Amino acid sequence: MKSTVLTFVLLVTSLFGFAQEEKGITINVVIDNVASDEGxxxxxxxxxxxxxxxxxxxxxxxxxxxxKVEFTFEDVPAGTYAIMALHDVNENYRMDYEADGRPKESYGMSGNEMIMGPPNFADAKFEVENENLELAIRF
Structure with missing residues (x-):
């Protein structure tokens, strides 16, 4: 009798373990200062x-x-991440540059650090742990 009960308990416990599959974190991103609705x-x-x-x-x-635009990244595992954003006005899926090397299109990143030169991960990084996140990015 004890072995039957023990077997039943182990079966139920293992079923609950599989049923509670862990999902990743959701990251909601809002950008509300896009220069135009083009692209x-x-x-x-x-x-x-x-x-x-x-x-x-x-x-x-x-x-x-x-x-304004809003995005949702879903099922993001715990870790260290950064988000990059680009206003692709001409929809060519790449950053366009002036003759002197300055970007023609607006861009931003998590952390909202706008430095001279290319963006770097250290300025943009954030941690994903066990709670959903809300981030605002500025262009």
């Missing part, structure tokens, strides 16, 4: 390994309404 805003969630090296681990895009 799209592109955002990428990056690790230190992907930052400034092409696409992120999640890439999203949105049309712009009244100078």
């Amino acid at each position: 799209k805003v592109l955002v990428s969630l990056h690790t230190a390994d992907t930052f400034m090296r092409g696409g992120g681990i999640q890439d999203l895009e949105s049309t712009i309404e009244n100078g």
Whole structure:
């Protein structure tokens, strides 16, 4: 009898363990100072390994309404990340530059540090732990 009860308890416990699959964190991003509704805003969630090296681990895009866009990154595992955003006015999916090397299109990143020169991960990084996040990015 004890072994039957023990077997039943172990079975139920293991079923609950599989049923409670852990989901990652949700990161909501708002950008509300886009210069115009032309084009799209592109955002990428990056690790230190992907930052400034092409696409992120999640890439999203949105049309712009009244100078505002909102994005949601879902099922993000715990870790250290940065978000980069670009107002891609001509929708060519890349940053365009003036002849002197300055960006033609607006951009921003988590941390909202706007420095001379290329962005760096240390200024943009944030931690994902066990709670959903709300971030605002400025261009």
